[in-house]
Amino acid sequence: MRIDRIDLAIVRLPLVRTFRTSSSRKSFIDHIIIRAEGGGFIGWGETASPSDPYYCPETTETCWHILHDFLVPAVLGKEWTEIAEVRAAYGKVKGNNFAKSGIEMACWDLLGKSRGQSVASLLGGAATEIGSGVSLGIEDDIPSLMEQVDRYVGEGYQRIKLKIAPGWDIDVVRAVRARYPDLPLQVDANSAYTLADLNHLKQLDNFNLLLIEQPLAHDDIIDHAQLQAALRTPVCLDESIHSADDARKALDLKAARVINIKVSRVGGLSEAKLVHDVCRERGVPVWCGGMHEFGIGRAANLAISTLPGFTLPGDISGSDKYYHEDIIDPSLLAVDGLIPVPISPGLGILPVPERLARHTLRTVSFAAAGRTFG
Ligand code: OSB
Numbered sequence: 001m002r003i004d005r006i007d008l009a010i011v012r013l014p015l016v017r018t019f020r021t022s023s024s025r026k027s028f029i030d031h032i033i034i035r036a037e038g039g040g041f042i043g044w045g046e047t048a049s050p051s052d053p054y055y056c057p058e059t060t061e062t063c064w065h066i067l068h069d070f071l072v073p074a075v076l077g078k079e080w081t082e083i084a085e086v087r088a089a090y091g092k093v094k095g096n097n098f099a100k101s102g103i104e105m106a107c108w109d110l111l112g113k114s115r116g117q118s119v120a121s122l123l124g125g126a127a128t129e130i131g132s133g134v135s136l137g138i139e140d141d142i143p144s145l146m147e148q149v150d151r152y153v154g155e156g157y158q159r160i161k162l163k164i165a166p167g168w169d170i171d172v173v174r175a176v177r178a179r180y181p182d183l184p185l186q187v188d189a190n191s192a193y194t195l196a197d198l199n200h201l202k203q204l205d206n207f208n209l210l211l212i213e214q215p216l217a218h219d220d221i222i223d224h225a226q227l228q229a230a231l232r233t234p235v236c237l238d239e240s241i242h243s244a245d246d247a248r249k250a251l252d253l254k255a256a257r258v259i260n261i262k263v264s265r266v267g268g269l270s271e272a273k274l275v276h277d278v279c280r281e282r283g284v285p286v287w288c289g290g291m292h293e294f295g296i297g298r299a300a301n302l303a304i305s306t307l308p309g310f311t312l313p314g315d316i317s318g319s320d321k322y323y324h325e326d327i328i329d330p331s332l333l334a335v336d337g338l339i340p341v342p343i344s345p346g347l348g349i350l351p352v353p354e355r356l357a358r359h360t361l362r363t364v365s366f367a368a369a370g371r372t373f374g
């Protein structure tokens with residue numbers, strides 16, 4: 001395989017509902033869509049970085065810079081047959097995992113299409129449908145949140161995740177639990193607490209939660225181990241895990257009993273599979289996290305979720321939970337709490353050029369040496 005042309009586009013979609021976490025508030029999402037031409041096929045990728053550095057250090061603009069100046073030049077025109085060679089081509093680039101994930105995804109899509117195989121099967125996954133959950137943001141008051149919970153429980157989603165923050169935690173969880181005593185329920189703090197909040201967080205042990213996600217600092221593993229030792233509720237790490245090595249260290253230190261695997265946060269599908277493998281060897285359950293991906297990124301999330309260690313419902317909801325109109329058609333929808341995994345070669349989704357064009361803010365095109373285009 002040789003990639004002859006790469007197009008980058010920043011695409012903006014308005015969210016169906018403003019999404020608030022302990023660290024940010026969003027009413028639209030800007031992601032970078034990567035289109036790669038090679039071997040007579042077109043591969044699609046999505047860099048799902050937030051536009052602000054409040055979840056992780058990367059932003060849409062840092063990803064644009066890293067893709068434009070380092071990752072695209074490293075991959076364009078290079079001959080490869082395995083994804084490992086693509087990763088090696090930009091191996092000198094430290095960090096910048098969201099940027100890497102998008103270009104790697106486009107290569108997985110190309111590889112699948114050229115071999116006539118789905119990305120899920122290339123990864124070794126077997127599941128044909130994925131248990132789907134929803135992540136609900138912070139609201140102005142508990143009745144507004146309850147409306148959201150009622151709606152998505154009613155639609156059949158398998159579990160609900162509530163964003164929490166100081167001032168929006170114990171009372172909120174108590175209210176939802178009172179109304180839904182048996183609902184699979186979990187919370188995500190997006191690093192809003194410190195060990196000084198230990199006694200406060202212990203109250204969460206009363207609500208039979210599946211887990212508490214990233215309660216402490218985004219770059220911490222050590223304090224989480226201390227917290228986990230004091231809590232009955234399993235701690236799940238999100239922000240702190242960037243690689244399979246991070247996962248191994250966190251599990252060795254007993255900093256978590258569950259890991260949230262985000263394709264973008266760990267730099268792509270290859271590393272996501274390695275994180276899965278580390279966890280599976282130790283019997284640690286994983287689930288697929290999300291970054292409000294458009295249909296391309298969500299198809300990659302579905303592909304990784306077909307691996308056997310993904311035993312908990314993920315943050316992969318139907319397109320309609322996020323967007324009025326996704327950039328792919330047909331969109332990915334949950335039916336009775338399950339999303340079918342696309343079976344066509346590659347990621348198995350079809351972006352709609354007219355929709356992409358309508359929502360695009362900025363583009364740039366690169367051609368390998370010796371090739372011109374208009
Ligand atoms: O922490 O999991 C998170 C969205 C943006 C940034 C961080 C997070 C999230 C979500 C939503 O929780 C996941 C999704 O539905 O895509």
Ligand code: MG
Pocket residue numbers: 188190213214238239260289
């Ligand atoms: Mg999270």
